[in-house]
Amino acid sequence: MAPVNVKKICCIGAGYVGGPTCAVIALKCPQIQVTIVDLNQSRIDAWNSPDFSLPIYEPGLVEVVKQARGRNLFFSTDVDKAINESDLIFVSVNTPTKKTGVGAGFGADLHYVESATRRIAAVATSSKIVVEKSTVPCRTAESMRTILESNCRPGCHFDILSNPEFLAEGTAINDLFKPDRVLIGSLQTPEGKNASAALAGVYGNWVPKERVLTVGLWSSELSKLAANAMLAQRISSINALSAICEATGANIDEVSHAVGFDSRIGPKFLKASVGFGGSCFQKDILNLVYLSESLHLPEVAAYWRQVVDMNEYQKSRFSRSVVETLFNTITGKHIAVLGFAFKADTGDTRETAAVTLIRNFLAERAYVTVYDPKVEVSQMWQDLTEACPDWTLEQLQKYVTIVHDPIEACKDKEAVVIATEWKEFLEIDWQTVYNHMSKPAFVFDGRLLVDAEKLRKIGFKVKVIGRGERV
Numbered sequence: 400m401a402p403v404n405v406k407k408i409c410c411i412g413a414g415y416v417g418g419p420t421c422a423v424i425a426l427k428c429p430q431i432q433v434t435i436v437d438l439n440q441s442r443i444d445a446w447n448s449p450d451f452s453l454p455i456y457e458p459g460l461v462e463v464v465k466q467a468r469g470r471n472l473f474f475s476t477d478v479d480k481a482i483n484e485s486d487l488i489f490v491s492v493n494t495p496t497k498k499t500g501v502g503a504g505f506g507a508d509l510h511y512v513e514s515a516t517r518r519i520a521a522v523a524t525s526s527k528i529v530v531e532k533s534t535v536p537c538r539t540a541e542s543m544r545t546i547l548e549s550n551c552r553p554g555c556h557f558d559i560l561s562n563p564e565f566l567a568e569g570t571a572i573n574d575l576f577k578p579d580r581v582l583i584g585s586l587q588t589p590e591g592k593n594a595s596a597a598l599a600g601v602y603g604n605w606v607p608k609e610r611v612l613t614v615g616l617w618s619s620e621l622s623k624l625a626a627n628a629m630l631a632q633r634i635s636s637i638n639a640l641s642a643i644c645e646a647t648g649a650n651i652d653e654v655s656h657a658v659g660f661d662s663r664i665g666p667k668f669l670k671a672s673v674g675f676g677g678s679c680f681q682k683d684i685l686n687l688v689y690l691s692e693s694l695h696l697p698e699v700a701a702y703w704r705q706v707v708d709m710n711e712y713q714k715s716r717f718s719r720s721v722v723e724t725l726f727n728t729i730t731g732k733h734i735a736v737l738g739f740a741f742k743a744d745t746g747d748t749r750e751t752a753a754v755t756l757i758r759n760f761l762a763e764r765a766y767v768t769v770y771d772p773k774v775e776v777s778q779m780w781q782d783l784t785e786a787c788p789d790w791t792l793e794q795l796q797k798y799v800t801i802v803h804d805p806i807e808a809c810k811d812k813e814a815v816v817i818a819t820e821w822k823e824f825l826e827i828d829w830q831t832v833y834n835h836m837s838k839p840a841f842v843f844d845g846r847l848l849v850d851a852e853k854l855r856k857i858g859f860k861v862k863v864i865g866r867g868e869r870v
């Protein structure tokens with residue numbers, strides 16, 4: 400049985416994963432027609448905008464879309480047409496943590512996956528390879544198969560693959576151009592292996608063969624949760640050690656460097672911070688916790704749960720240290736928060752630590768001025784209103800100001816808090832910032848970003864996460 404020669408791909412979901420991933424597939428496979436569809440008209444309009452004002456900010460993405468859009472890359476809201484025309488369909492919809500019902504607060508809300516799957520079954524008039532791109536709990540492919548097989552038209556056959564995505568925001572294009580690995584899970588039947596070979600053939604257009612790993616379906620689904628849990632666990636481990644550093648006078652950067660030099664441990668993902676954010680880590684670990692509990696493995700669930708608990712502790716520990724350092728009260732004080740995105744080089748704010756910090760400062764009735772180079776102002780208000788349900792927008796706007804310039808953000812403030820590691824914060828004219836701040840002028844570096852000694856020489860009092868040195 401020869402693998403299907405994939406000629407047309409449809410991607411359901413034009414978000415942070417579907418958009419960049421399938422834009423890169425289109426770029427690297429000019430012989431394949433790729434259509435990315437979404438129910439959200441304004442998102443699709445932005446992907447199609449004549450001036451390339453794309454709905455997400457990702458370095459290098461505009462260049463990719465410029466080369467492929469209109470050639471073999473299309474964005475549309477006509478979901479049914481794209482499903483019907485394609486040989487292979489990526490399901491790349493959101494899988495947020497459930498808010499209500501069984502598993503609320505832990506399990507994945509799979510209703511977007513299910514409705515996309517039902518749509519495929521309802522409209523497909525020919526056989527398809529259906530690829531789970533979204534991050535899903537182990538054995539979701541089985542539910543998808545049942546839905547597809549129970550609802551499909553006679554003569555249609557569906558092969559289901561798991562192909563989790565490992566890109567990180569801010570480096571997505573590079574991650575997609577040169578992935579550490581591409582993981583493809585399939586049933587170990589002749590049909591399953593054949594479908595797997597067809598998808599491997601698509602990636603084979605630019606990814607070296609040895610980096611395409613083919614495994615069983617359930618291993619593939621679980622590997623995605625496992626990879627995120629282990630990455631986040633490294634951050635929580637280093638953040639736990641940062642608390643010890645602050646209490647003892649050790650320096651977390653030196654500890655990370657020394658520990659990471661061990662080739663068995665390695666240097667990456669050992670940067671202490673104000674806490675990890677992003678749409679994936681917390682969600683996927685909670686998903687793993689829920690899975691473990693459902694499998695009657697409470698000790699396993701508790702182990703992974705602690706990674707998230709440590710992250711929450713880090714955020715509140717950092718907020719507390721700001722209050723303590725500012726003479727145990729920030730009521731009525733003015734604080735600049737530099738950075739709102741969950742990491743540098745993205746405009747994404749999902750689960751960003753900045754929101755937790757600002758909420759904690761507002762609880763003390765401090766005035767907060769925020770600056771971020773990429774996050775939309777409307778997004779910040781939306782996030783803050785959601786995070787502070789007891790506050791009206793008018794009350795929030797009395798305490799929070801959003802500005803478009805970092806120097807202006809810091810003017811007349813008692814303290815500056817660095818919440819995101821944007822490179823431009825390194826390049827700020829800190830002397831000018833100092834000149835315009837109230838004195839004593841404090842800098843709280845939650846990202847180990849600035850040169851603390853240089854700032855101290857200017858006159859700042861500087862507190863850096865994971866360092867027990869004098870302020």
Ligand SMILES: NC(=O)c1ccc[n+]([C@@H]2O[C@H](COP(=O)([O-])OP(=O)(O)OC[C@H]3O[C@@H](n4cnc5c(N)ncnc54)[C@H](O)[C@@H]3O)[C@@H](O)[C@H]2O)c1
Pocket residue numbers: 411412413414415416417436437438439442478491492493494511512514515532533534535564565566567568678679
């Ligand atoms: N963001 C990341 O960096 C990242 C990386 C790897 C994996 N993932 C996983 O990939 C999945 C998608 O994440 P994302 O960040 O792209 O989400 P997102 O919210 O940015 O995009 C999902 C899109 O799917 C659309 N959608 C939902 N249901 C639909 C339907 N039935 N038909 C058509 N469109 C529909 C939504 O309108 C939305 O635009 C999640 O499971 C996530 O965990 C995300």
Ligand SMILES: O=c1ccn([C@@H]2O[C@H](COP(=O)(O)OP(=O)(O)O[C@H]3O[C@H](CO)[C@@H](O)[C@H](O)[C@H]3O)[C@@H](O)[C@H]2O)c(=O)[nH]1
Pocket residue numbers: 534564565566567568569627630634667668669670671672673674675676677678679680741742743
């Ligand atoms: O040493 C580190 C590394 C990261 N972070 C923080 O951790 C969060 C997540 O960062 P990162 O993993 O770089 O970005 P994401 O886009 O969330 O990517 C993660 O989540 C994606 C979604 O599942 C996966 O595909 C990626 O492989 C995985 O890295 C951010 O707040 C970072 O600031 C740290 O605090 N210290």
